[in-house]
Amino acid sequence: MLNEQQLSRLIYRLVDPTLEVTLEETEGIIAIQVLPPDKAFIHLALADPEYQTEAFTKNLKEMVGEFGFQHIELELSYLPQEVIDRIEHLHDNILSENKETTFIAIASGKGGVGKSTVAANLAVALAKQGQNVGLLDADIYGFSIPFLLGLTEPPQKAGGRIIPASAHGIKTISMDYFIGQDEPVIWRGPMLGKMIKMFLEEVDWGDLDYLLIDLPPGTGDVALDMHALLPSCHEIIVTTPHQAAAQVALRAGYMARKNGHPLLGVIENMAYLPIHGERLEIFGTGGGRTVADKLAIPLIAQLEIAQPNQNAPHFVDAIYQDDEPLGKAYRKLAENLTERFSV
Structure with a gap:
């Protein structure tokens, strides 16, 4: 079974459904706790925890479940607005729809x-x-x-x-x-x-x-x-x-x-x-x-x-x-x- 550090690295690969960037970029992991023998508590922050949450949760639980976790408790919170602004600024580029170049x-x-x-x-x-x-x-x-x-x-x-x-x-x-x-x-x-x-x-x-x-x-x-x-x-x-x-x-x-x-x-x-x-x-x-x-x-x-x-x-x-x-x-x-x- 994965330890907390390994589980964090795995979850960092997931993509925030609203911002379309990884949780590593948003620093969206708030807390992870592994409770033997097969339980994991995961607290994440998303830009909009109500947007496509069902698909996101299903994907996360299937991925984590492949590593032996039978009981997964997931809590979702809102990312701070300053983090959202930073990410949106980074991904606002010359190809963005709002540009008229x-x-x-x-x-x-x-x-x-x-x-x-x-x-x-x-x-x-x-x-x-x-x-x-x-x-x-x-x-x-x-x-x-x-x-x-x-x-x-x-x-x-x-x-x-x-x-x-x-x-x-x-x-x-x-x-x-x-x-x-x-x-x-x-x-x-x-x-x-x-x-x-x-x-x-x-x-x-x-x-x-x-x-x-x-x-x-x-x-x-x-x-x-x-x-x-x-x-x-x-x-x-x-x-x-x-x-x-x-x-x-x-x-x-x-x-x-x-x-x-x-x-x-x-x-x-x-x-x-x-x-x-x-x-x-x-x-x-x-x-x-x-x-x-x-x-x-x-x-x-x-x-x-x-x-x-x-x-x-x-x-x-x-x-x-x-x-x-x-x-x-x-x-x-x-x-x-x-x-x-x-x-």
Whole structure:
């Protein structure tokens, strides 16, 4: 027969029917007493002892009875309100029904097309318009958002929640903060899914207008997990003008559509290099238009190749200033997005 400590560990696994968290999280065991030869007295606290009590009691007695207890006396009390408030706060996350956040994933078929740079600059442009913006770096193997934003300080932890790092008026979280410097990420599918789930459920994003998600290239485990976790997510496809990149980018678009996520449009990045008033198309032509036409969605931008102004105040190697051509292009993209979602 179990002793009181062992019985406590067993009962801690049960879930409070109202809060939907374990009794270990609520610290819901008030008292347990084992009375030989086969009796147990159990006093628990629940958020609402009258909600689904019959099912909860039946489950508890069946579980405890399997360990030789023939007589089980159960007493239920109310959890203190401050405990309920704490638990509800911990489980109020970006996916909660009361949130009105618009999710926008930035996707590409392959790496090297500038997807993360697009995600970072679009997030900054939205923030400059007064939007509350978060940027989730879901590229677990190829994370780069902290570097692109010039972030050096890691996120903090408070009240059991992860507080995202901030830069350029946006909140951000990344795998970069959870591994050692230059350490490779060697994880398989289930671990990747847990990390993405943590980024959504355990990060205190607050009340965001937009959460941009920098997806890894391709249609692998992370993209699948993200599509499964998010109830509704719009998507932007990034490609270069090269036809090979376009063909691979199409797969990302087909995957989003298969999962019921609306496609906002295509961004053709590195479309041309401006030289003396001319456009040098060093990566070919037509890739963005190919993707847009085959997916029957608009080509929303063709972005030039340019280095951010290194003499600008608060210079960061990947963020364009408002007076630069690309800064203006991202501002226009952000304006179009906010106009679309404000209707």
